[in-house]
Amino acid sequence: MSQNIYDDPTFFAGYSRLRRSIEGLDGAAEWPALRAMLPDMAGLKVVDLGCGMGWFCRWAREAGAAAVLGLDLSARMLERARAATSDPAIVYATADLANLDLPPGAFDLAYSSLAFHYVADGARLYQAVARCLAPGGRLVFSTEHPIYTAPTRPSWAKGEDGETIWPLNRYQMEGPRVTDWLAPGVIKHHRTVATTVNLLIAAGFVIDRIEEFRPSPDEVVAQPALSVELARPMFLLVCAHRH
Amino acid sequence: MSQNIYDDPTFFAGYSRLRRSIEGLDGAAEWPALRAMLPDMAGLKVVDLGCGMGWFCRWAREAGAAAVLGLDLSARMLERARAATSDPAIVYATADLANLDLPPGAFDLAYSSLAFHYVADGARLYQAVARCLAPGGRLVFSTEHPIYTAPTRPSWAKGEDGETIWPLNRYQMEGPRVTDWLAPGVIKHHRTVATTVNLLIAAGFVIDRIEEFRPSPDEVVAQPALSVELARPMFLLVCAHRH
Numbered sequence: 001m002s003q004n005i006y007d008d009p010t011f012f013a014g015y016s017r018l019r020r021s022i023e024g025l026d027g028a029a030e031w032p033a034l035r036a037m038l039p040d041m042a043g044l045k046v047v048d049l050g051c052g053m054g055w056f057c058r059w060a061r062e063a064g065a066a067a068v069l070g071l072d073l074s075a076r077m078l079e080r081a082r083a084a085t086s087d088p089a090i091v092y093a094t095a096d097l098a099n100l101d102l103p104p105g106a107f108d109l110a111y112s113s114l115a116f117h118y119v120a121d122g123a124r125l126y127q128a129v130a131r132c133l134a135p136g137g138r139l140v141f142s143t144e145h146p147i148y149t150a151p152t153r154p155s156w157a158k159g160e161d162g163e164t165i166w167p168l169n170r171y172q173m174e175g176p177r178v179t180d181w182l183a184p185g186v187i188k189h190h191r192t193v194a195t196t197v198n199l200l201i202a203a204g205f206v207i208d209r210i211e212e213f214r215p216s217p218d219e220v221v222a223q224p225a226l227s228v229e230l231a232r233p234m235f236l237l238v239c240a241h242r243h
Numbered sequence: 244m245s246q247n248i249y250d251d252p253t254f255f256a257g258y259s260r261l262r263r264s265i266e267g268l269d270g271a272a273e274w275p276a277l278r279a280m281l282p283d284m285a286g287l288k289v290v291d292l293g294c295g296m297g298w299f300c301r302w303a304r305e306a307g308a309a310a311v312l313g314l315d316l317s318a319r320m321l322e323r324a325r326a327a328t329s330d331p332a333i334v335y336a337t338a339d340l341a342n343l344d345l346p347p348g349a350f351d352l353a354y355s356s357l358a359f360h361y362v363a364d365g366a367r368l369y370q371a372v373a374r375c376l377a378p379g380g381r382l383v384f385s386t387e388h389p390i391y392t393a394p395t396r397p398s399w400a401k402g403e404d405g406e407t408i409w410p411l412n413r414y415q416m417e418g419p420r421v422t423d424w425l426a427p428g429v430i431k432h433h434r435t436v437a438t439t440v441n442l443l444i445a446a447g448f449v450i451d452r453i454e455e456f457r458p459s460p461d462e463v464v465a466q467p468a469l470s471v472e473l474a475r476p477m478f479l480l481v482c483a484h485r486h
Contacts, residue, residue, distance in 0.1 A: 147390065147414070152406055163395055165410040167402045169474040171390070172457040192476070193436055194455040207450045212437040214415040231412040233435070 006074035014182035024055040030213045037239035044108040050115025054081030071095035102132035112141035126203035145233040149190040166232040211237035249317035257425035267298040280482035287351040293358025297324030314338035345375035355384035369446035388476040392433045409475040448483040
């Protein structure tokens with residue numbers, strides 16, 4: 001079972017104050033890159049794995065999806081999601097991605113934003129996602145980049161010449177990482193880029209594109225605090241399809 | 244035109260003293276992982292892009308390849324390679340991978356060991372490699388991992404708690420990197436993992452497997468100096484095939 005940190009009151013209060021919780025998809029710097037990986041949504045059956053407050057589910061319907069299933073482990077998140085729509089073609093349900101079990105071939109698109117790094121068993125997860133997709137169905141997801149999750153001390157530091165560095169270590173040592181983010185003791189699961197790519201291929205996916213998210217020059221001008229992100233990749237974005 | 248650092252006398256003298264130059268493939272820690280990506284060599288037409296002293300070309304013939312073309316920019320390397328065999332099915336030729344131009348569909352396997360990071364234009368390179376392969380033909384290569392090539396100061400450092408860290412920065416800033424390795428002023432070209440994967444796909448390749456090389460537990464026991472490599476990925480290994 002995955003940790004349900006989003007139902008922790010301190011975590012949830014902090015998360016609710018993030019730009020992406022208030023402004024939705026447009027408040028997430030990586031959204032344009034993720035959106036560029038999505039197919040034409042018209043008529044698609046969509047599952048959102050870790051749907052949170054349901055911003056993507058509502059966007060998918062506005063973009064023409066026929067039906068959207070939003071899954072999340074957090075009761076607080078699902079409550080927010082349900083309160084934000086009366087669309088009968090959006091259904092929300094409680095699910096732990098660690099035990100994902102959906103009908104075979106039921107969806108054309110599986111989407112997930114920053115949820116897969118909470119799942120310990122990547123092989124099982126990708127197999128379950130592949131199984132729920134129709135042949136040719138697409139998987140588009142973001143996850144914290146393993147360069148971001150790896151270190152003992154995951155915060156900016158100064159190099160010997162005073163340059164800002166990301167103090168990378170433990171990259172090759174896969175497994176849980178416990179960090180303090182919004183609340184103490186948040187558990188993420190570190191997998192290398194190679195492991196993610198190889199597990200996807202082993203589960204029957206063809207890799208179409210990956211992105212190691214970086215802010216665009218325009219975004220750096222608009223938000224100078226983002227310029228430090230040129231030093232490291234923060235998010236890994238993947239677009240793949242089932243055989 | 245790529246820099247021809249291997250013909251620099253100081254560089255070549257240093258390179259000739261490396262384990263991989265004296266012992267050949269078995270002197271390279273990543274060789275078992277790379278070899279595992281290779282197909283059955285029997286009857287294959289093979290091109291080795293950056294063949295160096297020809298260790299792989301000779302191995303390929305011993306493993307059953309029908310014919311092997313070894314390409315390198317360095318006259319010193321080609322001289323060593325030619326002196327080490329009289330096999331008429333191995334042909335060596337001078338070539339700059341930056342201008343690679345081979346007959347279309349002429350090869351079943353393109354192989355390259357630690358040479359692609361010397362090539363500035365990755366898109367052109369992968370297109371030229373795809374073109375020289377028969378449909379279904381395979382590309383197997385290693386390159387310095389972008390985590391390894393990225394930093395301003397690419398050497399181990401100490402973190403705030405005294406832990407050994409790799410001081411990552413400039414990961415998202417692609418382009419040339421000038422380092423001192425065996426000789427001053429060695430020019431490598433930094434491309435992110437995402438760029439490498441996406442350029443390969445754009446050139447017509449399907450990604451079969453990637454590895455971010457790490458020493459195995461047995462290798463760390465045999466060579467304790469390798470344990471530091473668990474902190475970062477040093478080499479990127481890719482196995483792909485043409486549509």
